[in-house]
Amino acid sequence: MKGLYLIAGYPDFETFSRAVEIAEAAGFDFIEVGIPFSDPVADGPFLTKAAQEAIKKGVSFERALDWMRSYKGSLKLYVMTYANVLWAMGLEKASKELEKVGVEGVIVADLPNSEHGFFKSNGFSLPLISFATPESRRKDIKELEKVNEGFIYFVSVRGTTGGRFNPDEETKEKILHLKNHCKVPVVLGFGISTKEDAEEALKLAHGFVIGTEAVRRLSSGIKDFESWCFEIGKV
Amino acid sequence: MKGFYGRYGGRFIPETLIPAVEELEEAFEAFKKDKEAQRELDELLKSYAGRPTPITYAKRMSEAYGFELYLKREDLLHTGAHKINNTLGQAMLTKFMGKRRIIAETGAGQHGVATATAAALLGLECVIYMGAVDAQRQAPNVKRMKLLGAEVRIVEEGSRTLKDAINAALKDWVTNVKTTHYLIGSVVGPHPFPEIVAYFQSVIGREARAHFEEKGFYPDAVVACVGGGSNAVGIFRGFVDLDVELIGVEAGGTGDNLGEHARTLGLGKPGILHGAFSYLLYDENGQVLPVHSVSAGLDYPGVGPEHAHLKDTGRVEYAYCRDEDALFAFKELSRLEGIIPALESSHALGFLLKHRERFEGKKVLVNLSGRGDKDLGIVLGGGL
Numbered sequence: 001m002k003g004l005y006l007i008a009g010y011p012d013f014e015t016f017s018r019a020v021e022i023a024e025a026a027g028f029d030f031i032e033v034g035i036p037f038s039d040p041v042a043d044g045p046f047l048t049k050a051a052q053e054a055i056k057k058g059v060s061f062e063r064a065l066d067w068m069r070s071y072k073g074s075l076k077l078y079v080m081t082y083a084n085v086l087w088a089m090g091l092e093k094a095s096k097e098l099e100k101v102g103v104e105g106v107i108v109a110d111l112p113n114s115e116h117g118f119f120k121s122n123g124f125s126l127p128l129i130s131f132a133t134p135e136s137r138r139k140d141i142k143e144l145e146k147v148n149e150g151f152i153y154f155v156s157v158r159g160t161t162g163g164r165f166n167p168d169e170e171t172k173e174k175i176l177h178l179k180n181h182c183k184v185p186v187v188l189g190f191g192i193s194t195k196e197d198a199e200e201a202l203k204l205a206h207g208f209v210i211g212t213e214a215v216r217r218l219s220s221g222i223k224d225f226e227s228w229c230f231e232i233g234k235v
Numbered sequence: 236m237k238g239f240y241g242r243y244g245g246r247f248i249p250e251t252l253i254p255a256v257e258e259l260e261e262a263f264e265a266f267k268k269d270k271e272a273q274r275e276l277d278e279l280l281k282s283y284a285g286r287p288t289p290i291t292y293a294k295r296m297s298e299a300y301g302f303e304l305y306l307k308r309e310d311l312l313h314t315g316a317h318k319i320n321n322t323l324g325q326a327m328l329t330k331f332m333g334k335r336r337i338i339a340e341t342g343a344g345q346h347g348v349a350t351a352t353a354a355a356l357l358g359l360e361c362v363i364y365m366g367a368v369d370a371q372r373q374a375p376n377v378k379r380m381k382l383l384g385a386e387v388r389i390v391e392e393g394s395r396t397l398k399d400a401i402n403a404a405l406k407d408w409v410t411n412v413k414t415t416h417y418l419i420g421s422v423v424g425p426h427p428f429p430e431i432v433a434y435f436q437s438v439i440g441r442e443a444r445a446h447f448e449e450k451g452f453y454p455d456a457v458v459a460c461v462g463g464g465s466n467a468v469g470i471f472r473g474f475v476d477l478d479v480e481l482i483g484v485e486a487g488g489t490g491d492n493l494g495e496h497a498r499t500l501g502l503g504k505p506g507i508l509h510g511a512f513s514y515l516l517y518d519e520n521g522q523v524l525p526v527h528s529v530s531a532g533l534d535y536p537g538v539g540p541e542h543a544h545l546k547d548t549g550r551v552e553y554a555y556c557r558d559e560d561a562l563f564a565f566k567e568l569s570r571l572e573g574i575i576p577a578l579e580s581s582h583a584l585g586f587l588l589k590h591r592e593r594f595e596g597k598k599v600l601v602n603l604s605g606r607g608d609k610d611l612g613i614v615l616g617g618g619l
Contacts, residue, residue, distance in 0.1 A: 038522040039398065039508060041405040042249045048392060060520040083247050083507040088521030110507070112250040118512070131250035135412065140253075158251055159410035 001207025005032040008064035026233030030076040037082035042109035044162030068101040080107040092123025105150035134171040151185040162212035165191035198235040238426030243540035246425040260427040295571040302594040306603040316605030318349035324435035326353035329416040336360040342397035343532035344376025346420030351385035361385040364403040366396040421463025422539030425510030440473020454600040456480035460582040462533035466604035484586040486528030487555035497526040499538040500553040513540040529558040530578035560585035577605030
């Protein structure tokens with residue numbers, strides 16, 4: 001499972017659409033459509049700045065939804081955002097709208113597994129992606145083994161997006177354990193940027209997702225993004 | 236529900252931080268039961284911070300305005316504000332957990348100074364995040380923090396105020412969670428922070444209540460300013476079960492238009508920011524709105540979840556005070572009582588002066604949460 005995180009409408013909707021087409025051609029399986037939030041506490045400086053630019057240009061839940069409605073490609077779509085963006089739409093309404101445009105599941109960076117109940121009890125019915133981290137304890141891992149929807153998003157570094165992919169031995173063991181004991185795929189995210197990282201990630205888990213590096217490449221030009229994308233896609 | 240005040244609160248933070256907040260919750264429960272730790276904290280509050288603080292009857296101001304004004308003198312504490320109650324407690328808690336590094340956000344710089352002070356006292360490494368706008372308008376506190384041995388990191392993201400300092404501190408915490416405690420300065424953030432800060436600040440209300448019980452009467456009303464809301468929760472908790480009016484005063488800024496105020500409870504709606512579901516100022520797309528207050532400590536688009544609950548239940552009335560009325564009260568208390576109040580606390584006073592008819596003949600207790608030396612530049616310079 002190879003995925004890319006891209007901010008909806010960044011740097012503009014035309015380039016973003018083109019990037020999604022390239023990702024499909026390069027062999028990726030899914031796209032995480034980022035809906036930007038003003039205060040993204042899980043994001044490093046690069047994605048924070050990019051999110052702010054996107055908001056300034058008018059990217060919103062509605063605009064992202066319009067794009068997904070018109071999307072004709074075959075990549076699976078996930079949405080990645082922050083809790084207040086969905087809350088502001090109304091959780092029940094947001095969930096229904098996203099389901100209608102074919103979204104498979106939602107990754108909410110500031111919604112830990114233990115607060116999924118808050119979203120569900122307020123009418124959010126789409127799959128909420130569960131997180132594992134280097135800090136996950138035995139009891140967290142036991143819970144993750146029961147997850148039966150979406151995938152497990154393993155946040156492979158302690159820190160924000162755009163860090164370096166270099167999981168320690170203990171973390172690698174946790175990843176491998178989850179890979180062998182979970183009912184759903186385990187996907188690594190945070191810090192993966194190169195072909196080597198991606199290869200390493202695929203040895204440990206079922207898949208990976210790249211965010212910061214993808215957005216960075218795209219912001220420096222579609223050509224650069226395309227060659228990088230095809231290099232990673234071959235992994 | 237655990238970790239909630241009514242429907243407000245919770246833990247809306249990245250998964251990586253969940254073990255840390257659970258560890259903190261366990262440590263806090265153990266800390267509360269540890270008699271030796273409690274004794275040590277009481278001793279620090281007494282011999283180091285200067286507790287108990289007195290209650291001053293403001294005679295000249297009362298005569299001039301027609302009410303009986305009592306001031307809870309948190310401005311007399313070491314470092315000049317109520318913030319030290321919480322930082323000493325949480326710094327002890329940090330050592331209790333075996334961590335050696337603390338980080339904190341600061342708006343007006345009072346919490347940063349109080350954190351740096353507690354870190355110096357207990358030998359902890361300390362990093363303070365402060366928005367660039369705040370660092371400029373509260374420059375003396377930046378120097379103070381550095382002198383106390385803290386590293387001050389200036390935040391240039393977003394609105395470059397308190398909100399962005401909290402974002403930066405959360406990002407540091409998620410990166411260094413193994414070694415670091417995030418010493419939050421107000422009753423905000425994920426559970427158990429609002430409860431920890433309220434616990435350490437409730438000493439204000441306990442002392443105030445005991446004072447009035449000794450005098451044989453209670454005040455008719457208790458008034459406190461509300462940014463995140465720690466001094467207000469601290470004093471309200473002493474009176475919440477009594478037939479006493481409780482009034483929280485938010486920063487009214489220059490008006491009710493977008494970006495002119497920080498009236499989170501007055502003009503916001505429930506939303507999710509910085510780990511909690513509470514009232515919040517945000518637009519139709521969920522983006523947090525810019526806020527304004529002449530006071531850096533109140534310049535925040537969120538508020539503690541306990542206040543959100545107290546608003547919905549109607550137990551506390553949430554009012555506001557404009558910049559100009561706070562500045563007027565700042566000067567008035569200085570002139571009439573020889574007490575220079577912090578601009579934050581001046582909002583509680585300014586509300587009272589503006590509504591003097593309503594309080595005519597009444598006994599009113601104001602939490603004078605801090606002193607105003609840090610604000611002279613703003614006040615004498617004509618405001619920001």
